[in-house]
Amino acid sequence: xxxxxxxxxxxxIEIEEGDFQKIITFFDIKQLNKKDIxxxxxxxxxxNHFVLNGCLQMYFINDKGAERTIxxxxxxxxxxxxxxxxxxxTTDFYxxxxxxxxxxxxxxDNQKKLLDQFPKLEKYFRIxxxxxxGATQIRMKxxxxxxxxxxxxxxxxxxxxxxxxxxxxxxxxxxxxxxxxVSEIRNKSRS
Amino acid sequence: xxxxxxxxxxxxIEIEEGDFQKIITFFDIKQLNKKDIxxxxxxxxxxNHFVLNGCLQMYFINDKGAERTIxxxxxxxxxxxxxxxxxxxTTDFYxxxxxxxxxxxxxxDNQKKLLDQFPKLEKYFRIxxxxxxGATQIRMKxxxxxxxxxxxxxxxxxxxxxxxxxxxxxxxxxxxxxxxxVSEIRNKSRS
DNA sequence: CGGATCGTTGATCAACTTCAACGGTCGTGG
DNA sequence: CCACGACCGTTGAAGTTGATCAACGATCCG
Numbered sequence: 001x002x003x004x005x006x007x008x009x010x011x012x013i014e015i016e017e018g019d020f021q022k023i024i025t026f027f028d029i030k031q032l033n034k035k036d037i038x039x040x041x042x043x044x045x046x047x048n049h050f051v052l053n054g055c056l057q058m059y060f061i062n063d064k065g066a067e068r069t070i071x072x073x074x075x076x077x078x079x080x081x082x083x084x085x086x087x088x089x090t091t092d093f094y095x096x097x098x099x100x101x102x103x104x105x106x107x108x109d110n111q112k113k114l115l116d117q118f119p120k121l122e123k124y125f126r127i128x129x130x131x132x133x134g135a136t137q138i139r140m141k142x143x144x145x146x147x148x149x150x151x152x153x154x155x156x157x158x159x160x161x162x163x164x165x166x167x168x169x170x171x172x173x174x175x176x177x178x179x180x181x182v183s184e185i186r187n188k189s190r191s
Numbered sequence: 192x193x194x195x196x197x198x199x200x201x202x203x204i205e206i207e208e209g210d211f212q213k214i215i216t217f218f219d220i221k222q223l224n225k226k227d228i229x230x231x232x233x234x235x236x237x238x239n240h241f242v243l244n245g246c247l248q249m250y251f252i253n254d255k256g257a258e259r260t261i262x263x264x265x266x267x268x269x270x271x272x273x274x275x276x277x278x279x280x281t282t283d284f285y286x287x288x289x290x291x292x293x294x295x296x297x298x299x300d301n302q303k304k305l306l307d308q309f310p311k312l313e314k315y316f317r318i319x320x321x322x323x324x325g326a327t328q329i330r331m332k333x334x335x336x337x338x339x340x341x342x343x344x345x346x347x348x349x350x351x352x353x354x355x356x357x358x359x360x361x362x363x364x365x366x367x368x369x370x371x372x373v374s375e376i377r378n379k380s381r382s
Numbered sequence: 383c384g385g386a387t388c389g390t391t392g393a394t395c396a397a398c399t400t401c402a403a404c405g406g407t408c409g410t411g412g
Numbered sequence: 413c414c415a416c417g418a419c420c421g422t423t424g425a426a427g428t429t430g431a432t433c434a435a436c437g438a439t440c441c442g
Contacts, residue, residue: 060332068335070328082325086318092332115314122313123306127277129320134273136327137261141251141283143334144259144367148398168421176335178399183422339430360388372430374390 002029004052005104008076012127013120023121026114027104032097038105045084045091047105051077054101057170058093069174072098074162078128098166148177149185193220195243196295199267203318204311214312217305218295223288229296236275236282238296242268245292248361249284260365263289265353269319289357339368340376 006020015023032038032054039045041060049056056073058081070093073079084091088108106114115121146154152175156163163171169179197211206214223229223245230236232251240247247264249272261284264270275282279299288294297305306312337345343366347354354362360370 060336062336068332070331070335082321082328084325086321086325119310119314122317123310126313126317126320129317129324130273130277133320133324133327134275134277136324136331137273140261140327140330141259144261145251145253167419169419179421180400180423181398184398184424187422358388369431370389371391371432375392375430378390 001052001102002104004076005050008050009121009124013124015118015120019118023114023118024104026110027106030103030105032101032103034097034100037094037096038103039081039091039093039095041092041094042090044088045081045093046088046107046109048078048080048085048108048111049073049095050104050106051075051079052102052104054097054099054103055165056095056101056103057098058095059173060093067173068176069170072162072166072174074165078132082129098170143176148175148181151175152177152182152185153189192243192293193218193295195267196241199241200312200315204315206309206311210309214305214309215295217301218297221294221296223292223294225288225291227288228285229288229294230272230282230284230286232283232285233281235279236272236284237279237298237300239269239271239276239299239302240264240286241295241297242266242270243293243295245288245290245294246356247286247292247294248289249286250364251284258364259367260361263353263357263365265356269323273320289361334367339366339372342366343368343373343376344380 002024005024006015006017009015009020009023027050029052030038038049038056039047051073053075056079057069058071058073058079059067059069061067071079079095081091081093081095083089084093085108115125142151142154155171155175168182172179172182193215196215197206197208200206200211200214218241220243221229229240229247230238242264244266247270248260249262249264249270250258250260252258262270270286272282272284272286274280275284276299306316333342333345346362346366359373363370363373
């Protein structure tokens with residue numbers, strides 16, 4: 001199953017199978033059940049997670065007790081609170097499995113050791129973060145450009161299979177609107 | 192003036208003055224006047240920019256002709272449309288100097304050559320992008336968590352000097368509210 | 383001085399939220 | 413295998429935030 005991670009890395013840089021066998025020892029493989037929470041707000045966020053299969057959700061809880069989703073991570077995506085991970089500080093976020101999932105987790109200490117030992121991987125992570133940051137620039141544009149209705153249709157248009165995969169209230173919490181309003185929008189478009 | 196860039200790099204990785212002299216040859220130094228536009232929507236976005244002094248703004252223009260600001264870059268910040276730069280595609284954004292500015296610009300081709308020749312710099316860029324991405328996670332949280340009024344006060348609370356530095360309508364365009372509403376908020380808090 | 387640029391004010395209006403209640407479905411325990 | 417409760421989506425009414433529009437004032441700069 002870790003083969004998937006090897007294939008992902010080799011999409012961006014060249015590494016040998018032998019090196020990968022050493023690289024993988026820096027990670028923990030974890031089997032998560034739906035609803036397992038792996039990071040809690042106010043705690044340290046010492047790990048970065050790579051999803052082999054399943055789906056993770058990063059969210060926070062606001063004053064009114066509502067969950068707001070910052071991002072999802074499916075197969076081949078990384079997930080962590082980047083600043084908390086980088087600064088070794090506490091996080092405001094929860095990270096939860098919303099499907100049964102297999103993930104690879106690396107601690108900040110191990111990541112440092114890993115990058116010292118395999119500096120090639122700096123390039124891999126540079127590209128990962130560059131793409132991630134670029135994606136949020138586009139997301140920001142959409143947030144500013146679109147009405148809530150357009151945000152919703154834009155999303156299900158671009159990611160129809162993922163929209164199927166998660167419950168509607170989670171999608172609403174990610175897109176920044178209420179489940180009730182999603183209902184209304186869907187209803188409107190049906191007629 | 193490029194010394195500032197040298198100092199920025201050495202905050203994150205160790206390099207020698209001699210290497211830096213070679214590194215800097217991959218960049219163009221540009222002197223920009225206020226209102227100079229260096230990237231236009233629908234064009235290629237082949238450059239990544241580092242601000243030595245002054246301030247850049249990245250924005251797009253929506254259907255109604257209104258400018259919405261994606262981000263600002265002041266001293267020691269990088270700015271580009273990451274995905275367009277990385278994929279060598281066209282951008283939806285404009286990049287404009289909003290003060291007289293000095294910047295270092297590197298083309299995508301030169302960046303590739305630079306990183307091949309000085310792989311050490313992969314680490315530098317990895318950290319830059321990691322921090323940038325982390326910052327947008329927090330920004331996303333604030334966007335979802337706060338009312339427009341809270342977004343405004345949170346910003347001028349965190350970056351009072353920068354809020355002074357730019358006109359109010361640009362700040363409004365960055366925070367995602369109308370200049371009129373900023374007026375209203377400020378007025379309310381005054382009484 | 384004159385025009386462009388930026389901030390302000392107030393009225394009107396639409397988008398979206400909130401709240402409360404209901405109905406369907408799925409999974410679990412008896 | 414059925415019944416019950418939890419969970420999720422839906423509906424509608426009422427309320428609010430914040431946008432839009434138009435007009436006016438102030439300031440800056442050539």
